Amino acid sequence: MLFSEKMKLADMMLASSKLLYVFPRFGIKLGFGEKSVSDICSELDISLPLFLQVCNVYTNPDYLPEIEELSRIKMHDLIAYLRNSHSDYLKLRIANLRAKILKVAAGCGKNGTMLLKFFDGYVNEVVKHFSYEEKIVFPYVEKLVEQGPQSEYNIGIYEKNHTDIEEKLDDLKNILIKYVPEADFSEQREVLRELFLFEEDLNRHSLIEDRILVPLVLELEKK
């Protein structure tokens, strides 16, 4: 089932808990009562087509939006959303995770520092991945919108380099599940639960890039 502008926000979130992380990136705070999608979009000046497509991709991983629907999205709004998501991951989600890893590491004796170092290595890869998008891809797309086709870059390069940052996350899960003995009062399960949620959310974020950003940019490059 796809969401439409007449649906109530509350019903959407009840139908798909993954939206818990999506709403705040649009500035939507809990306590929205009976408001519908179109109510909140006009109230907070949110791009309605973008909001619906993001919620739909997040909820239905198999959903492939039509290019006609996508073309109602303003590139500027999409990029603002992606930047918002990045800062949400780095400032909130990862910071939160790190605080919990720190507690698990404290229970690991002398090997704790290695665990933390490994996590920081993973975070570094995520930061690099985001900063490539923010410094190379997004400015390219903005220039493409303003000035037409550019010769120095194309979205195909991005698709090829859409790097694999899942490997270390998988490693971390394996290490925590298989090789770190759980101490009393440990936060290990909490960390794992957060890691599973984080991974799922990050995968949906990649889907937004692959299913919304890339097709839109390909359209622009054709012109």
Added chain:
Amino acid sequence: MINRYKIAIVEPAPLLLAGVKALLEESGEFEVAYVFNTLHGYELRASHIQPDVIVVSPDLFDFSNRSSIRSFFAVPDGSALVGLVTAHYDEKTLRQFDAVIDIFDDLQSVMLKLRSALKLNSENADSGDSYNLSDRELEILVSVAKGLTNKEIAELHDISVNTVITHRKNISRKTGIKSVSGLTVYALLNNLIDQTDVE
């Protein structure tokens, strides 16, 4: 010559079958004890034979089954599974074999590949179950965790780079850890190395 390794070949093409058989027997190290033209022919006899090596072409498997050959093809315990390839296959298909010989390989490299497959296989068998790391794999893991390159590891343990890569694949498969830094954490947590080894 003491005990020659027994080989079973499953290959429908008569010329290829004859060629591989002749090449392997020329070595004196191997005896082609069983030949089959079809998978079905092999399956009928599979439970009665105990070859050290089974050579089979990935071509014999439907495309949809190719990524899980071992679930469609009974390999007796202790036998090494070797692929005989005549065309290009994706890595996922080839990874299931203990070794892969190409029709363009010369006798020497075929021998090397078969020997390393036999060795890998006996080490896996020694470890009792295939989820725990063998002693050899533990040695390789320690080298990886210390930050040595594949080439350095090959020289240190006097094995080929290809064998190092096979060991590393098995280590990652068993531990679920792929990155070098992850393997370092694993080695530390299991007291295989000391903090000072990686600083």
